[in-house]
Amino acid sequence: MGRSTIPWLVLLVILAAGCATGGTSSPSDSASSSFSGEPSRSAVVRTPLPSGFPVLPGATPVPPPDDDPGLIAMWESDQAGSAAYDFYVDALPAASYPIVGLYPGGEVALIRFRVPDGQVWQVVAQRSADGTVAIEVRLDHP
Amino acid sequence: MKAMARRAAASVLLQLAAIAMSGGSVLATDDYTLPFYNPAVTMSYGVDRDRTLNRQLDWTGQVWYDGQPHYGRVYDQHTGVDYPMALRSEVAAAKDGTVVDLQGGYGTTQFGSFGNFVKIQHADGRQTLYYHLASSADGGIAVWVGAGVQAGQRVGRSGCSGLCYGAHLHFEMLAWSPAANAFRPVDPMAEQRWTTWPGRIPFDAAYVRESNPGTEYIRRGATIMHWVEFRNTGGRAWRYWGTVGQTALATWNPAAHASGFRAPDWPYTWMPTLVDAASVPPNWVGRFTFGLTGSPAPGSYSEAYNLQAYGLHWFDYGRLGGYYIPIVVTP
Numbered sequence: 001m002g003r004s005t006i007p008w009l010v011l012l013v014i015l016a017a018g019c020a021t022g023g024t025s026s027p028s029d030s031a032s033s034s035f036s037g038e039p040s041r042s043a044v045v046r047t048p049l050p051s052g053f054p055v056l057p058g059a060t061p062v063p064p065p066d067d068d069p070g071l072i073a074m075w076e077s078d079q080a081g082s083a084a085y086d087f088y089v090d091a092l093p094a095a096s097y098p099i100v101g102l103y104p105g106g107e108v109a110l111i112r113f114r115v116p117d118g119q120v121w122q123v124v125a126q127r128s129a130d131g132t133v134a135i136e137v138r139l140d141h142p
Numbered sequence: 143m144k145a146m147a148r149r150a151a152a153s154v155l156l157q158l159a160a161i162a163m164s165g166g167s168v169l170a171t172d173d174y175t176l177p178f179y180n181p182a183v184t185m186s187y188g189v190d191r192d193r194t195l196n197r198q199l200d201w202t203g204q205v206w207y208d209g210q211p212h213y214g215r216v217y218d219q220h221t222g223v224d225y226p227m228a229l230r231s232e233v234a235a236a237k238d239g240t241v242v243d244l245q246g247g248y249g250t251t252q253f254g255s256f257g258n259f260v261k262i263q264h265a266d267g268r269q270t271l272y273y274h275l276a277s278s279a280d281g282g283i284a285v286w287v288g289a290g291v292q293a294g295q296r297v298g299r300s301g302c303s304g305l306c307y308g309a310h311l312h313f314e315m316l317a318w319s320p321a322a323n324a325f326r327p328v329d330p331m332a333e334q335r336w337t338t339w340p341g342r343i344p345f346d347a348a349y350v351r352e353s354n355p356g357t358e359y360i361r362r363g364a365t366i367m368h369w370v371e372f373r374n375t376g377g378r379a380w381r382y383w384g385t386v387g388q389t390a391l392a393t394w395n396p397a398a399h400a401s402g403f404r405a406p407d408w409p410y411t412w413m414p415t416l417v418d419a420a421s422v423p424p425n426w427v428g429r430f431t432f433g434l435t436g437s438p439a440p441g442s443y444s445e446a447y448n449l450q451a452y453g454l455h456w457f458d459y460g461r462l463g464g465y466y467i468p469i470v471v472t473p
Contacts, residue, residue, distance in 0.1 A: 104224065
C-alpha cells in the first residue's frame with residue numbers, strides 16, 4: 001500500500017461506512033438497512049474463513065475491526081515467539097494450503113500461502129504491546 | 143630531512159595505491175559481505191529508516207503508513223535486516239574486525255527480551271551485530287571476545303533466541319552517533335555497504351566457457367595454457383589483490399589437493415591461478431588463465447577445480463557446474 005493508495009482506501013472506507021448495516025454481513029441486509037437510518041456500524045464484505053482452517057491451539061477469536069476489509073480472521077494468543085509461526089509452517093501444507101513464502105522476523109512473522117481458488121493469503125503473527133500475540137489471516141498485500 | 147619527507151610521501155602514496163589496488167576497503171562502500179553462505183537465503187525484512195511509530199520507510203524508498211509488516215521490505219521500528227534460515231545455519235562475519243561482545247547463555251529457541259549474539263568492531267568505526275543465535279552449548283557462538291575475525295569467517299550458528307518470531311538471523315550495522323554519544327543502527331542497504339542487492343550470497347559463480355571444453359591432450363613434460371570463465375553471480379567483487387574477495391581457482395575433489403598437472407605459473411601446488419582481472423564486479427565475467435603440465439605418466443585423467451574466496455570460503459561446486467578438465471597425457 002503506497003502513499004497514492006491511501007486516499008482511495010479512505011474513500012472506500014467512507015463509502016463503505018455510508019452503506020452501513022445494522023450489524024449483519026449479508027449484502028441484501030446491507031442494502032436495506034442502509035436506507036433505514038440505523039446507526040452506522042459496518043458494510044465490510046469480509047472474505048469468509050474456510051471451515052477447517054487451522055487455528056493455533058489455545059488462540060482466542062477476536063472480532064476483526066470494521067475498517068480493515070483485507071482482514072479475514074483474527075485471534076489472540078499468549079504463546080509468544082515462534083509458536084504461531086512454527087504451527088502454521090506445518091499446519092498450512094497439512095491442510096492443503098501450499099506455502100508460497102516464509103518471512104520470520106524479530107517481532108512479527110508472516111507466511112504467504114495459496115488457497116484452493118488460487119488466491120494468495122497471509123497469516124501474520126505480531127507481538128502486541130501487552131505481550132500477547134495477534135494472529136491474523138489476511139488477503140495478500142505487498 | 144628532505145629524504146625523510148620523500149620517504150614519508152612515498153609511503154603515503156604506496157599505502158593509497160595499496161588501498162586502491164585492494165579494492166579500497168577504506169574508501170569504497172562495497173566492503174561488507176552478506177553474513178551467511180547459503181545461496182537460498184533471501185531477506186525477509188529490512189531496516190525501517192523512519193523511526194516514527196506506524197510509519198515505515200523501506201529500503202526501496204517507499205513509505206508505508208499502516209504499521210503492518212511488508213514482506214521483503216520492512217516492519218515498523220525494525221533496526222536491522224532479517225534473514226530467514228533454519229536453526230543452526232552458518233553465520234559469517236560481514237567484514238574483518240574484532241569481537242567486542244557476545245552472549246551465548248540463552249537457549250537456542252528461548253523466547254525473551256534477551257538472546258544470543260556476537261558483536262564485531264570494525265576498523266572503519268562501525269560495529270556489526272548478529273542476533274538470535276543458537277546457544278553456545280549448541281554451537282551458536284564460534285568466537286570469543288577479543289578474537290580477530292576475517293570477512294566471511296564463520297562466527298556462529300543461527301537460532302531463535304530473544305525476541306524471535308520464526309528462526310532467522312537479525313543482522314544489524316551500528317555507527318557511532320556523536321549527538322547520541324552512542325552507537326546507533328544504520329541501514330547497510332541505504333549506504334550501499336553491500337556489493338549487491340539483498341539476498342545474494344557473497345561468493346557465487348556460474349560456468350560460462352573455457353578455452354577447450356573438450357579433452358586437453360598434453361605431451362608428457364610439455365605445458366599448455368588453458369582458461370575458463372565464470373560469471374560472478376555472488377554479491378562481492380572478485381579481486382586479484384587484497385584479502386577480502388581475493389578469488390582463486392583451486393583443485394577440488396578433494397579440496398586443495400596437490401595437483402600432478404601443476405605448471406610453473408601456479409602460485410601453489412593446489413592453486414592454478416587467481417582471477418586474471420584486478421576486479422570482477424557482480425554479474426561480470428572473470429577469466430582464470432593457467433598452465434597445465436603433463437607430468438603424470440601417459441594416460442587419461444580428469445581434474446576438478448572449484449573457486450575459493452581465498453582463505454575464507456569455497457564456492458558451491460554444484461552451482462559452478464561441476465567444473466573439471468579431462469586430460470590425456472601422451473608419450
